[in-house]
Ligand code: NIG
């Protein structure tokens with residue numbers, strides 16, 4: 001359980017405070033993604049879990065002159081202070097791992113070949129069905145701790161390793177419990193349409209109807225998720241089936257998200273624009289028309305360069321999407337098959353190395369735009385008065401070093417809801 005912070009928290013004199021302050025309350029696009037609104041020698045005052053002031057140290061020492069004695073002070077001299085990272089696309093709750101498949105892929109098998117022969121998502125589904133709620137809770141809690149150690153303070157978590165109601169509910173229940181127990185915030189997505197179960201291989205439409213008529217009503221009735229996601233891909237769910245699931249979810253108040261155009265160009269980006277999805281994710285093979293439609297409708301592109309890296313394919317064209325006016329966010333896609341990592345900073349590095357994003361764009365994409373991709377743009381993702389005290393202190397002198405020392409973890413301190421949860425790179429007990 002989380003401790004209560006009674007004292008105000010005063011983070012002082014950082015080399016750089018990256019605020020990402022913006023009054024528009026919409027995701028940042030085009031050149032706005034490059035404007036981090038940095039304060040040099042900056043400080044932040046947090047009280048009752050909420051940011052009360054962000055300014056130069058000089059200004060804040062004057063403002064809080066009479067109260068500094070009562071505050072817990074963190075000296076951030078020589079460091080970078082930024083919003084807690086937000087991961088808007090994870091498959092957090094699952095059992096087991098799939099390193100044998102990794103070995104098969106290194107020997108030439110493809111991701112879809114493995115899935116079509118009963119491995120891949122099906123393999124994790126079997127393990128997740130067999131796991132107890134307690135086992136799933138512990139495995140997922142370990143991953144959450146790893147996220148936190150990498151400066152991530154909020155994650156989205158999808159179901160989709162059940163493909164039957166009992167297990168989908170178990171995954172969503174675990175996510176809900178972790179949201180309550182763990183310092184991190186977890187935002188849930190129902191993804192019953194993650195794969196066609198082996199038993200419905202020859203009758204996929206019957207499974208689609210099951211999702212619509214049996215699962216979605218229960219997800220909504222028990223308030224188990226806010227979003228509804230579909231793996232729209234050749235050999236998985238067709239655009240027509242995906243549309244049925246997403247529109248039915250909308251009737252229950254679930255906001256659409258799509259795993260779109262990951263392996264082949266399949267009309268996923270277009271479908272996202274058509275159904276009013278909050279985001280379309282993956283997009284490695286998105287068509288120019290699809291990108292254009294996403295820009296027009298303001299659909300956020302959640303890009304997952306770690307998945308392309310791990311599947312040894314070319315990453316999505318993030319540069320082209322930003323230039324076309326699509327708001328871009330970044331995520332790990334943390335899952336046991338195509339992206340077994342909790343390091344969002346490494347993903348930010350890949351975004352620069354393999355998708356042409358500037359360091360500034362990568363930071364925007366993993367903070368405020370990621371927050372918007374899970375409908376949390378008003379509460380998190382930037383350091384502004386009234387937002388949650390979700391903050392990372394990096395042990396680097398300037399933010400450009402974040403992507404420069406690749407594959408390293410610069411996280412020194414993590415503050416969640418105004419409470420210190422990571423200190424000197426270690427979890428606080
Ligand atoms: O986003 N592409 C579909 N779903 C996941 C992978 C899930 C798995 O392989 O277990 C993804 O990459």
Ligand code: FE
Nearest residue numbers: 089091259333
């Ligand atoms: Fe995914």
